[in-house]
Amino acid sequence: MALLVKKPKGTADVVPSKSYMWHTVEKIVSETAQQFGFREIRIPTFEETGLFVRSVGETTDVVQKEMYTVSAAGDSKFTLRPEGTAGVMRAMLENGVMNEGFPQKVYYILSCFRHENVQAGRLREFHQFGCEMVGSASPRADAEVIALAKSVLDRVGLKNIELNINSIGCPECREKYRQALRDYFEPHRDELCRTCQDRLEKNPMRILDCKSAEDQAIAKDAPMILDYLCDDCTEHFEKLKQYLTQMNIAFSVNPRIVRGLDYYTRTVFEFITTEIGAQGTVCGGGRYDGLIEQLGGAKTPALGFGMGLERLLLVMQKQGCDFMEDKKCDLYIATMGENAAAKALSMTAAAREEGFFVEYDLVERGLKPQMKYADKIGARFVIVLGDNEIDSGAAKLKNMATGEQTDISLGDAFVEQFSQAMVNNMFSGLEDELGGLV
């Protein structure tokens, strides 16, 4: 079949048979964040372009070549958010959340848009779970945020995820370090790859994680940021490491981690896997003490992380993690004839009123196909309704797992009797499980 329109490159559909996977991670992720005292924040899908230019950074790849920017009818320019932090900070400032006392802790699940070349684990529209903590300069906050990310990864069941941390210092020590890097690389200018020659001026730290083998060799003996941190930044980093150790969170210090967004200061971290291809960063984050001031707020320390949900799901599937199944149908009412169908309508409504998951025939099929359908959707119970039952006012309630049939009234007592059957069913299910254990 030649479809007239296909989905845009880099987007993904979640079909009904797979949505339970998303429900699982969304549930775990938000419940965990709430246990840490984070509350959900929701923000618009697009923002004024200037917000991202100001926060993410004019020279970053994200801003320079990956933003989906639209303008409508002479309005200002808008951009589909390429990440969550900038919009969340804007929203917190605009709504005065910063004035409600510190720390403020928020989380969100949202889609982000970047016009990149797609590959495994990298989409143009992707989903991110993010957390932000505003108002604490303490390394305890760093440890707490990392602990939250770690906790989420543990609870979805991931194994072999490594935590890398680094400090890229405050603007002062970072500038000293940049100069040191320029001094180091300058003599090798001609040996560097072309992009790194450009980086030498604008962002020499990027040369450190260049993939080119030649550049790697040159960078091998380059000065390390950690040797250039000021006393405060050093102490902050030392404390963080100490806290992580106390929390029993394993980590490695990786001086090569350089975040691609300009707003980061001091602590940066990544949770990495090698199991899903080249895009192994499942979670990335750090501190951004200067961002809020840059956006026009008071100077306020803050930090957070983003977790790529598609990547998370890739690893979960790869590792065979458990997912929560969708809720199954409690009762299917099979009908034969118009009278029965009419009766089924009122019975269904009554049972749903009590919270039960009920279905009945919508396609006007025969009894046998209806039974097959009931089986396919995993219905626990089935009632077959025909003229006999309508006349007598009673029917058989069939337990699909055991095949056992019991009497059930079609009158006022119907819902109550069905509830009782559900309770008994649950109870015997528990008994079986316990019996197996004893």
Added chain:
RNA sequence: GUGGGUAUAGCGUAGCUGGCCUAACGCGUCAGAUUGUGGCUCUGAAGACCGAGAGUUCAAAUCUCUCUACUCACCCCA
């Protein structure tokens, strides 16, 4: 933008030293197998102009070329 790989029914695949392919198999879908009862089994049906276009040939899903899409990787990041 630069490379590699792949393109056959809803999904997953076979066929690819050209003719037996008027395209096969598994899953799924639908319908039957005691016309008022599912799961297993059996039978049958629907469903593909073999990614698109051109060429070679008596003959192409199978060979050649072009294009397109998808995919993996570089870059960058979640």
